[in-house]
Amino acid sequence: MSNTTAVSTQADLINQIYRYNQIFTRYTLGFALTMGNFGSILDILVFSQAHMRKNTCSMYFIACAISELFTFNVGDSTRMLNFGYKISIYNMFDWLCRVRYYITFAFVAIPHYFIILASIDRYFASSRNARRRQWSSPRIARRLIIGNILLWLVVYSHCLIFYTNQTGQCSTYDYAYDWFLRIQDAICAAFLPLLLMCIFGWLTLKNIRAIGKQIRPNEDVHTLNTMSRKDFQLIKLLIYQVAVFSLLFMPQPCFFIYDLSTYYTPKSPIRVAIEFFINNAVHCLVYIKFSCTILINLSISKLFRVELYRLIQTKIFRQKRQHAVIIATHRGTEHH
Template sequence: MSSSGVNTTSSTNLDAINALKYSKILFIQVWCFTMFSFGTVGHILSIYVFTRRSLYSNPCSRYFLASAMTGLVVVCTAVPLRLLQFVYNIDVFMSSNVMCKILVWLLNWFKALPSWFIVLACADRFLCSSSSATIRAWSSIRVVTFATSLTILIVGLAYLHMPFYNRVNTASGCVMDPGTYTTFWGIFNLFIFSMGPPVCMLTFGLLAIRNVRRSVRRMIPSNTPTPTQNQLQHRQKATDRQLMQMMMIQSISNEVSNVLQAARLSLAASVTSFLTFGGACMSFYTFTLSSQLFRRVLIHLFNCQQRTIQVTSVNRNNRIQQNRLKTSAL
């Protein structure tokens, strides 16, 4: 082959490589900005909804609230850091070995928490739907506080090995040590992040559905409750039903997003690693689509804001009119 032919082939390959690199950077840029915008707004609105009086006293809502809060932390830290690293070549991970180890540990720790909080929500639905009063007693605010704190601690300890096997490499950045640990990390991440939460969600979800079906066949008590009790029970059952529906939809959403973690090749690896942030950003939108109760509280927020704006406008117009009357009287 002539030298001109070799040069042409090399030029073509170089163009193809540059095109792939540009496509990768463009995708990361668009995806990060999209996830940051939608994720931040969505989680803030989710936090508002789950802190309303009608939901805040429900243990399942507390788990959803914890998931939204940790998801907001992931969106506001991990997404900007990756954007700076891959698009603008500002790699905070490379500043020192200590920074590399700490950031890798913290980001993986908080990235795993939202899914495990959804697992706790699924477990709570199983507990509160049980026919046993002793088991139902475990669905309480006190248990939520303990279980949430314990989960944060356990997940953090589970990822504590990462700082010991990640270090700065001048050629490839902040990377884990090759060899046995890489194999261990693949298996560990498969069970702790990719497959563990979906399997637990599915298990508790099916158990909760079984309990609900059994409760439908229970005998109605002989002592008839008062109309007020009927209304309270109906309202509580409606809330529980909506929360269970949200739980199931969110479980499916988490499973789909976590399966994307399996691909680890070249451009596809970069794309799928960023797609996994979608699970931490999109919970608000799955809640909105799946729950009428969630939409009703959200609409109430916007109606209150609209009424506030209208009242402010009316008060401002009244002050203007009063000032005009005073001026004309003078």
């Protein structure tokens, strides 16, 4: 009788874990999908204004926001439907299974490397060396944006070959390839971006401190003249984005390594359920990280808030005023 009770209690606990995972997925990915799309569109509108889009850092932010739309509407939405509502769209067709994982992996990496390129750009822009500052130019930025997209579309093209839903479940069905993919993703989409962001963030801060000390007055004054308050605000945004990236993205590759290292370890049903929950949670954190971009911009950058307010004033309220004037003029004409 006691054994039956224990088994029943264990089964109830496992069912609870899976139910909490479903609820957790609905709310976290639902929030990320809504806030992410809203934030990405706002970022595109703000940084695309005529006096903003000429800045190379703004160009990277625009490219990052556009690529994040693919991240949310392909990766986030399908994961939310699958784990939150048990609607497995990408299990229906083999081609959809392959394309879904291909786009998801590629467009998780692509936005990260736009932030890295923006960090590198700010390092060159803040340099006291005139030749280095020349590397921060719109022409170079446009080439790097296109190159970044093509690079990661090629790097993750193997997903189109190895992912399949032959048994009705979209997966790789190849343990060796699974090892390769997770290690590649941990390096290319987590450890390497974090390392590069930290390196160039630190180098940029070092340049700014050097400018402030004015060790070489002639060069420093020229650098200050080439860097506006807008540039310093964009550098501040990048630093905070790196911090949030570190906090929210690193758990995923760490769990991947743990999961692969314990692949052949015998596990109880409760441990399997807990690891399933953790695995899903660290995936959700990736999308939460992307959706937090707009919150960082609004809370940290006065420049972004001012530009957003100006955008609303000029594009929305002006159109309403113009519409009101047209109606008033039309009514006045009718009276005459």
